[in-house]
Every structure is written in structure tokens, then in C-alpha cells.
Amino acid sequence: MNRRGVLALAAGAVSGLLVRRPRAAAAELRPPGALPPGAFERACIGCFRCAEVCPTRAIRFPPGAGLDAGHPFLALRESACVLCMACTEACPTGALARIPAVPERVAAEVRIGVPVLDRKSCLPWSGQGVCRLCAYVCPVGARAVELVGPQQAPLFHAEGCVGCGLCEEACPEEARAVRIAPATGGGRA
């Protein structure tokens, strides 16, 4: 490469550096082990290996050609994450930090999102009936969702929840009361 090339590289770099950061898009649910927002986008190269190994196809990529087009997200309403940790093992750059699929480690380190319950829609909370389904399917049990009171209503504990979305999937369609929302700290405890 000659001097013109060096100058061109430098000029390109400078103009690139002057690009303004666009307004932050709404946070997405990232696969387990994801670095916090900001750090994740710096490390993720959009290679889709995480999505390739995901057994439930919960990991998706946005359509379109925007800045987020190469960043995977979890479509928990379509398909819950079964916490197999294969995605964390497949990531080449550590955007998804490795977490072994050992129950204690998973329960302690995976924080995909936090449970958000709409009590007005929740059958027991709104006095419409008894359900218990979210507690039945939760892999970490009482740490994340406790059933309280005679109506066996769910009390979610965000600090214990791994965010897998099994509760969101099990919640009866007439209720759709609980969903996993992005936490402020990213996908890793």
C-alpha cells in the first residue's frame, strides 16, 4: 500500500470516528450470558452461530438493514429458552459469556430479563380463578415465583428469575399476564 492508501485509510477512519451515535433503540432480550447493553453490541459480530445451535429457535435476528440487524434477540413469546447454554458455548467473541449448563450456575448467572406481571390480567390476582401454571413450569422454582395466598397467586422475584420465558409461554392465552422484559443490567448477572 502506498502513501495514498495510508492517507485514505486515515481519512476514512477519521470520518468514521466522527459519526454520531444514533438514539439508543429499545432494549431487546438477549440470549443467556449476554454482556450488558453497549458491551454486547461491541462484541457481537452477527455470525448467527448462537441461533444455529439453539434447539428451540428462540434466538432470532431483526429483519431490515439497521444497526441492529446483526444482533440476536430472544423471541420468548414464540419459543421459550430451555437454558441449554449451547449459544454461550458457540459464541466466538464472548458477546455471550460461557455459562456451563449446570443448574446451580444457570440459576445464579443467567439473567435474560425480569418477569413483569400484570395483576389485572393474572387469573388468581384478579379473582378470576386459580391457575398455578407459571410456578409449575419454572425451572428455578420458588426462587423466582412463589405462590401465595388461598388463590395461589404468583409472586415473582426478579432477582431469582433467569428470564427463560417458560412462564410467559405457559400463561393461558386469556390472561397473557406475565412477560419477560429486558433488565437494565443486560443478560448476565
Next chain:
Amino acid sequence: MSRRGRLSRRDLLRAAPIAGAGAAAVATGVVARAPAPARVTRGQCRFCLLHCDLRGRVSGSTLLRVDGDTAGETRGFLCQHGHALPSVVHSPERLRRPLVRRGDRLVETSWDEALGLIGERMAMVRARFGPEAVAFQTGWPLVRHPLMEWIQRLARAWGTPNVVSVASLCETSGRMGQALTVGSKYRHDLRQTRTLAIWGANPTHSTPLLAHVVAHKATDGRLVVVDPVRTELAAVATEHLAVRPGTDGALALGLVHLLVREGLVDRALLERETVGFEALAGLAATYPPERVAALTGVPADQVARVARLLGTETPTGIWSGLGVEHHENGVQTVRAIAALEALCRRSGEPEIRQDLTPVRTADATGPLPALPRFSTPEPVPPAVEAVPVGSGEHPLFEMFNREAQGNLLARAILEDRPYPVRALVLVASNALVTSPGSTALARAAEQLELLVSVDPFLTASGRRAHVVLPAATFAESEGVAPPQHEAWPDWKVVFALARVMGLGAWFPWTTWAEAERASRVPVPPPPELAPRIEPGPGRPLVGTPSGKIELASGLLERAGHPALPEWTPPSLRPSADFPLMLVTGPRTRAYINSQFRQVARIRLLEPEAVVRVHPEAARASGLTHGDRVAIVSPVGRVELRLAVTTDVRQDVVVMPAGWEEANANLLIDGKRLDPISGFPAFRSGVCRLEPTVAAHG
């Protein structure tokens, strides 16, 4: 550039990439086209007997997801097993084609070849050993399934009495115990029940749909749980009686003692509706609270409190489960509990027992209503001469089930007692893991000339089989999911078996609907197996021979058993070598028997088999939480992980069943059976704990 000129071969070569690109574009267009719109299917979940309504979403040949059907009776409830249905239907471990054994390996083959091999072997077994040498064994998915009557028909047409079902080790002791006492098995109208006792059952896991109704009783201060383990339900109950395993009968008699002593019985009602009250009171007199406390480990004052609760806050219902049945004294324990419940009845109160077999409308001239009915289309295959395996040792079992007692099947295979059995067809059964006496069964499997496994998956039993036939799941049989691979629904397999066994004439129907529509005639049992309600003054109240609630059972007495619900301790008692009591098989949240271990989202809930041990017991054995331990019993040894918890009694360890790699049935003696029903003592074993080589890993 020349516009003229023909295309030369070079030109075609140059144009090739365009053709390639064009083909790729077309392929892309084809692949990227909008997927077929999803259609909705409806059905019922059949992983357990609650039959929750579900709604499936299907696209092409894929069941995308299921949800509870909010429009059905169960109003959208669908537990973790129902939600795992797509994972089961589409599991990559499903069998795609039939397998036959060649030497050491199982090799894929066609249905024709597999069925042909079965037909040959069946004929050979018949020629050498007689038709009764063939047995059919079914598992949990076929409980109360209409297919059972067709399997009975097939067996009868072939000439074997040996149909085995889960009745050999599940529910029968309860059904018999209740039927011998109050004429039939029953369940409770939970809303009308004022005081509810859950005795040896765990509705949180076994009947999740009703669990909240049960738990609700606790808020009114009237829920009693009797269980050696502090289950979730026990933790919220008004009274939790942490009873020593196998002593439930003594506890029940102790409660009877207290009810009688404190006058908490309605003597007039008992006079009218029961027989044997005085005799029962005499038996119960030998169970004062102090003795009961010593035998069961339940403090005397708690026994007194519970007796008062049951006797005063009526109507009282007692829901008893497998926890009291899986002992050598199971039937009598159930009888004692049913008797206790009968003593809590008061005149004028609503009847909270909902009977599963009609009682009030009992035909006074027919067999007892609780006896099994079998009906089949005409022509009816002739009666079979041979008696079913186990009928000699457990005649009452045969009477109440019209089946062979599967716990004695291994003996028939290995010792030819009462006669040789050399062919076994397992339909939805993983008997080599779930039946008692796994060691003997494994040896027995070697002796079989033909072992067939009909299952969607290759189970441990299937791996030892000569022929493995891929069955469709219930979702496919009912149209909730599209058919997968070359799997056939169970009915189609059974009918095909009939044909290759030369019995096609008895099965002329080509579809299940057609077969089910055929009109049937009842096939009565032989008279010696069909006691009747004895004629007497007045209408029979219940379906027992006397027409009354039999606190003392004449039927039992005539069969050589105690008429009263006497308590006998388990034959295995803790000793120096085996100081701990072993309870195997309580229900877990994750699994149903040996099913679901290949489903990732269920495996999450319980990744491995764990034995629960009290801290004192762990310390005494030199073990800590998380260690891998060996449980050693007089008949076997199993390694698994240990969890320390105060939820279990100090003298008891609790482990789950259904794990092939940690098979509880290796630890339970398959020869110690309930004399009345032939049930195994799954929950009253003995053992000790030992560290394994890798104790701290």
C-alpha cells in the same frame, strides 16, 4: 460486439453462471415464500388422566406449540407436561421405523418384516409352550384406555389369560381396599368436604388441576396431610403427620380408637349402614395413642388433635394415594382408612363420596359393581382354559382386575411357575425400569423367545427387545399433531399383531372409529370370580356382598385373609446393616414414571436423580449435600446424588423412581408383595448410605 451469430459452446459456458444464479434466485424464492398458514387443532392431553383440553398450532408437518384450551372444561390449564408435547412429538430420539435384533444390534426394517418376525416367533412359542406362554403388558398411557378391551380380546382369541397392566402396581390396592369396604373406589366432592385429609398422596404433583382446591382447605384450618415427607402441601397444612413409612394402618386404627373413645361416631348410622363395627372397635381398642405414637412416630397429642378434627368438623373426606398402597399391608391400610372415613359420617350430611362405579343403582342379582366389566363385539372369543399368572397367589387380584399379576411374571419366565411364559409384548410400557424386581426382570428378558416393545421411543426395555415398533404419540393418533415418520397409532399396531398372529378374523375392522362403533356384548367372568351382593332385607346400600359398609369383610375372610383391617408391620425392618427406611417413587414435578427424560425443558426441572436425606442421617453416614452416594439395600445398589433436607424424617431416605441410570427397583425386593393384591412394597424398603469413590465431586 456482434449481435449476429449463433451461440457457440463457449457462449453456453459463459452463460452458465447466469443459469446458476437464476436457479439460486428461484430456489430462494421458493424457500422464502410465506410458510403455510398455521391451522388450529384441538384435543385433550393424555399424559395423565386429567385430560386437560388443549389447542395446538400446526404448520405443515410440525406441531408448533400447544396451549391450554380456554374454551374447554379445564379452562386453559395445561401443566408443564402438556406444554412439552411439541418437544415429545418432534423429539429427534423418536423411533422412525421398526427395529429388529440382529445379533447384538437393533437394525431398522420395514413394518412387514418386523410384524412377520413377530408372527413367526409367536407361532413357535405357541407350538413349544402353549398359547398361555404369551403375555401382553401395558403401561400408564393405556390406563382406562378403550384399547385395553381390544388387547383383552386379542389375548382371549389367542388363548392366553396373561394381560398385565399398571393395575399390578398402581391404584389396585386402593381400589380393592375401598371396594371391599364401601363397595367401590370413590373420590370426593372437594367443595362439599369440610375437613380434608390427604393421606399418602401429593395432589400438587399428581393432580395439578385440583391442587389449589385441596390447598384451600388449609386456609380454613381443616387440611390434614399424612406423609413421611414434608411436601409443599404438608408445609401449608393445618396438621402434618410425618408418619413412619408402612405404619399408616396403625395410625388409622389409632384414630378409630380415639373416635370411638370420645364418642365421635354416629352409632345409629353405623348400625344402619355398616357391618362389623363392634369387631372393628375391638381391634382399635388395641391401638391407644401411646402405642400409635411409638409405632408411627406421630406424637400422641397430635393424633388426638387430628381425631378430634376429623370427628367434629364433618363432612370429612380422606383422599388416600399410592403412598399407603405401596406396602405389603396396602389393601388393609386402605380399608382402615376407608373405615375411619365411614366412622366420620353423620346422618343428614351430604354424601361427599363420588363413586366411580355405580353403587346406589347396583343390580342386586349381578356381580359386585366394583368388579371389572369386559365387553367385546360378537363373535366372542371362547374362554381361556389357563389361569392367569398370579391367580393362585393373589386370587382377589384376579377377581378385581381380570388380569395377570405382573409382579409374578418374572418368576413364570425364569422358573416356569405356574407354567412357562416365553413371549412378552410391551405396549407403552417400560417394564424393565418401572416394574418391581428389575434384577430378575433383566434376567427374565434373556429367557424370552420374543420381546416386543411398542413405544414412540427406544426405552431401556426396547433396547433388550427382539422387535421394536414405533408408536405414534396420542397427539398424532387424535389429530392434534400430524403423523410423524412411520409411526403407527397403538390401535393399528394391536390390530396388525392380531393379523400376524393368525387372529385377523377376530379383528375385521380397518379403522379405529369403525371398531369402536361395533356393538358389544358383555363377557361375564367365571362365577367363582364374581361374588354377588347377597340377597337380604331392604335395598343394598353399597356394592359389597352384604349390601352394607363392611368394616369386617366376609369376602376377605373367605379368601383366607383377616376380615378386619388389621395392621401388619412391613416385613423388612431397619437393622444394623440397613439402618434407614427407603421410600421410592413419590411423584416429582418433572417426570411421569420413566417418561420425559429426553425433553430438555422438563429435564431442566430435575436434571438428575437425587435422594433426599435428613441432615442427621447424612452426618451419620459421613456424607454431605451434593455428594454422589450409593444406596445399598439387601437386594441391590444404586448410585446417585444426595440432597440434604429437613423435609424428610430422620430415619427415612426418599428417592424417585423411573430413572434408568439410578433404578429404584434394583433396591426393592420384588418378592415381598401384598398378599391380597400382589403389590410391591416400593415405599417400605431398608437401606444404608455409602460414599462412592468420587464422593466429593
Next chain:
Amino acid sequence: MTHLGSPEISTAARRARGVLQPWDVRLRGARGYQRIRRAVLTVSVLTVVGTPFLAARFADRSFPAGIFVGATTAARALGVEFLDPLMSAGVLLAGGARPGLLAAALPVLLLVVVLGRFFCGWLCPYLPLLAASNAVRWALGRLGIPTLDVRLPGWVRFAVLGGVLGGTAALGVQLAALVYPPALLARSAYRLAFGFGLGGGAAVVAAVWLFDTTVSRAGFCRSLCPGGALFSLLGARSPVRVRRVASQCTDCTVCDVVCNLGQRPMSDAVGTGCERCGRCVASCPTAALSLSLEGRRR
């Protein structure tokens, strides 16, 4: 001097009054090399396109990622990571480097240092599309529809590279993943295989293809691709080069014509942009060119 009378030029071209076109040149020589290269390229393309479809068929089971996972920009075979240097550089400059990035980047880095810009000639999944682009140019030419062939100056690709890396550093987002055709093609194949429909990346690839077909022959690879630019930089010291035996050369210019990336072997001006495709070697009627290992050029 142009030797239009060389027997290796087709009759049609001989008749033409216009410039010699690359598709008129027969690649007679270096057959073995070309076969190997095409085989490797086929494997590479099949991997990009094929493994997502294989993965899609695995349903509820984990993909056997121990054997192979990924595609051209980030693949792992038997435990060895093959990470595209453009991606590694982007992660590093954006501040997203974690322990293990160097180990992941090293295998490809070493290959490029030794073999130069070989990725572009041997592995890039865009190559079949480039072949289609050239074929369409030929067809348009046959139909008499003119196409441009604007040659952008050589420094443009470095400007693009700088811009991509600079923008990545400034935004904290990997821009390469959004504009680099191998990454876009791999991700589009995955989207198709998993039934999600083509994404925006396919539109970018289509734009690149149109540019190549109508504006500048192989123009993106030659003048714009930031990946190619980075490979050129990293592979500047590669000992694998095109050598010309001047005594055998007849100055027929076929080698210059056939090169996709604008190198000029006839004038000994094969620079860091050479992708070691060997077309020039194969096209030389007198076998004056060869690809060989050599020490530092005099």
C-alpha cells in the same frame, strides 16, 4: 503490443473492434491449480449455504457444534476458531475484546500473513455471484446493451476500510457485519433456512451485485470491499506471488484482462490486492506466469 492474432483468442473476439473481454480468454493452463481452487470454493459455498439448512433440520436437538459450526466470517471446526480479521479488528477497536479473541483471530491471521488475500479467491461466497455478474455483462454485451466499467482509484478501498473501522469504534457496533458480503450472505442463508425470510442484508448484496454488473466489473471486490482491503494489508508480506518469466512473455495482455482485481502481471505490477486465484497463470498462452513461493522481491 496486443496480439489479437494469438490462436488462443476466439474468432468472435478477433473480429471485434472493441476491447478484449475476460470471458473471451480461455484458461488453458494451471488446470490442477484451478481444479483445487474451485473444489475448495465449492466446499466453502456449500458450507455457507448448506450448514444452516442442516442446522434447521435438527429441530429440538443441539447442533453438533463440536464438529463444525458457523460460516465464513466465524467458523469453528474441530475446536479451532476461524475468525475473519475484519471482525476481529472491529471487535478490538470497538472495545469489545474479551480474553480469547486473540486465540480466535490467530489461525486466519497466520494464514493471511502467509498466503495473502487468498480468501477472496478461494473462499469468498460472493464469488459465484461475481461469476454471474460477469456472465450477465457478457450477455448484455451480446445483446448490444452497454455496461460501464468505471475503475475507481486504488485508495478508495482503504478509505472504506478506515470508515468501517472508525465508525465501528465510534458507534460501538460492528459495522462490518452490515456491509461485508460474506457476512451478509451467510446470515441470509441462515435466515432462509430457518424460515425467517431474507433480511436487509440481502438487499445490500443485491446492490453490490448491481454495482458489479452495471458500473464496475468486480468493482466491489476490487475497489470497495473493506475485508479485501484488510486482507491486502495483512498479507502484504506474503511470499506467495505471481512470477513472470520475461523471456517467455509475448506481451499479449491476456493476463491483465482476465484479472478480476485489476492487477497487472504483464507489467510485474501484482500488488497486495492479488487474490491468488491463478487466472492469470492459467490464461498465459506461453506459460510465462507462475504462482510460487519466493523470498523478498529483489
